[in-house]
Amino acid sequence: MHVPADVKFLTDMGFDLSGRPDYNWPKRWGFKEAKPIQRTAKVLPIILMRSGYLGGNTFTELPANRIPYTYDEMSLPFKPNVEASHQAVRIGSIEFYFNIIDAIRNNDMETLNVLLKSNGIESVNEVDMTRLVASYFDFVQKAKELVGDVDATYGLYGVAEKWINEQTGEIYLNGGAPQYTLPLSIMQLIRLGIYREKEISQ
Amino acid sequence: MLSEIVGDASLAQAYVDEEYLLTQEPMAKIDSERSVGDNEIAKYINKMPTTPEEFYASALEVGKRSDLTVEQKVRLLQAMYYALGEGNRKVCTCRQTLSF
Numbered sequence: 001m002h003v004p005a006d007v008k009f010l011t012d013m014g015f016d017l018s019g020r021p022d023y024n025w026p027k028r029w030g031f032k033e034a035k036p037i038q039r040t041a042k043v044l045p046i047i048l049m050r051s052g053y054l055g056g057n058t059f060t061e062l063p064a065n066r067i068p069y070t071y072d073e074m075s076l077p078f079k080p081n082v083e084a085s086h087q088a089v090r091i092g093s094i095e096f097y098f099n100i101i102d103a104i105r106n107n108d109m110e111t112l113n114v115l116l117k118s119n120g121i122e123s124v125n126e127v128d129m130t131r132l133v134a135s136y137f138d139f140v141q142k143a144k145e146l147v148g149d150v151d152a153t154y155g156l157y158g159v160a161e162k163w164i165n166e167q168t169g170e171i172y173l174n175g176g177a178p179q180y181t182l183p184l185s186i187m188q189l190i191r192l193g194i195y196r197e198k199e200i201s202q
Numbered sequence: 203m204l205s206e207i208v209g210d211a212s213l214a215q216a217y218v219d220e221e222y223l224l225t226q227e228p229m230a231k232i233d234s235e236r237s238v239g240d241n242e243i244a245k246y247i248n249k250m251p252t253t254p255e256e257f258y259a260s261a262l263e264v265g266k267r268s269d270l271t272v273e274q275k276v277r278l279l280q281a282m283y284y285a286l287g288e289g290n291r292k293v294c295t296c297r298q299t300l301s302f
Contacts, residue, residue, distance in 0.1 A: 001254060001291050003261075003279040007272055014272030019265030021276075053293040079283060083291040 002052060002078035008165070008172060009077035023077055029146040029181060030058070030075060031158040036151040037180075042094045043157050045180065048195065049087050051076055054186040057139065060160075060177045062087055069177035075160040077173065088186060088195035092119065097194050101154050101183060104129075104136050121193035132188065139183040155182035243277045246270060250285040254293070257286060 004010060004021050011022045028034055037043055045061035049068060060069050071080045078084075092100075096119065103112035112132075113123040124132065143152035150156065157180045163173035182189070189195045244250065247264070251257040264270070264278050283291065 001257060001283070001293060003283045004276050007276045010272060010276070015265035015275060017266075019262035021265065021279075079280065081291050083289070084293060 002076075002081060002084060005071075005077055005079050006172075009163070026075065026161040026163055026175075027146075028148075028161060029143070029156070030161055031147065031156065031179060031181075032161045032175065033158050034143075034147045034150055034156040034181075035158050036153070037155040037157055037182075038151070039098055039154075043180075044090060044094055044097060045178070046090050047087055047198065048090070048180070048186065049085065050186060051078070051081070051084050052086075053084075054086055054088075054190070054197070057183070057185045058179065058181045059186065060179055072173050073160065073175065073177040074179070075163045075173045075175040075177075077163065085200060086186070087198040087200055088190060089198050090194065091196045092192075092194040098154060100192055100194065101136070104132050104183075105153070107133050116193065119193050132184070135185070135188070136183045139181075143181075152183070155180060157181075243274065243281050244285075246274065246278055247282070251282055252286070252290075254286070254290065257282060 004023070007014070009023055011024045013022050016022045035041070047062040048059045049062045050056060050059035051071065051074065060074055062068060068085070071078060096115065099115055100112065103109075103115060107129070109124065109126065109129045112129070116123050140152055143150065143156060147156065157178070160175035160177045160179045162171055162175045164171050184192070186195065190197055247260065251260045260282060261279055264275050264282075267275065270278065
């Protein structure tokens, strides 16, 4: 769980109608520069790390030679909470990921289930498929709205943008951590056998 | 666990030591300020949540209240969060099911 680190991270309204904090997120979906994940740019991390629940689709990676990225580096406007941290290890090949995405965007349940079966993963039914296709195209639409003209077919990557007060220029958070936003949530990536959640001892 | 991440036990210990030194003074300051602020803001809620489930429900109610300023709501959420205590701030199981 997370709470705002400071009121300065919220919009003037502060909270939306459902009662959730309404954050004034940096532009471009929080990327300094959003680049497309492509078959020729195979950048999915071996170990992903997300501070927040696994239903989200934005995350960073666990670095190999230093401590995990801080909230300041990830440009996260929350009170730091180690208990909210999740990690997942990639168990599917990169090709498997691209093929899964292709099957979903083509609304091809038969091919998707062949892929899943070949990797020993439980198949999906029509209801599952409808949800996967819907979340995929929601992502593509949102990428177009927030990032603009970028090929988001397989997701986006880059580094986290600074969080700046646009009126004063004051830097609230420095950003700079690697950042990935995929068409599927981490829960979906786990369910489809691309990642496996890694237990973290606190 | 940290040594598992950084792959070097002495390096991991150096990180831990540095983190410890860096956080002691600020944390003491935060704690002293927090206790005063929390008591003052806590009067705006009938009962502090004691579980993640209660926290999520209460947090949404706080966010919808029209008798509090945005700043008061943020301070109240922070007080609720601190009142939960360490070990009790994981994601609510209600939001953490493996499904599509």
